[in-house]
């Protein structure tokens with residue numbers, strides 16, 4: 568494809584080494600890898616950015632046991648729930 572073979576790729580690599588310098592190549596590679604990782608994370612799990620809705624804890628005024636939102640009477644002691 569595009570007439571590029573292994574020799575041409577090697578020449579491009581050598582030119583890249585000459586342009587950026589041998590010491591900078593790992594730096595470029597790691598920053599590129601980090602950018603790809605960040606991109607993949609944002610694509611795979613966009614819903615994780617949204618924090619979960621806080622659960623409201625309601626306790627019985629008499630026995631202090633946790634009550635569910637739709638309970639109007641405490642099942643443990645029979646006390647009516649206060650608004």
Ligand SMILES: [Zn+2]
Pocket residue numbers: 627628629630631632641642643644645646
């Ligand atoms: Zn109770």
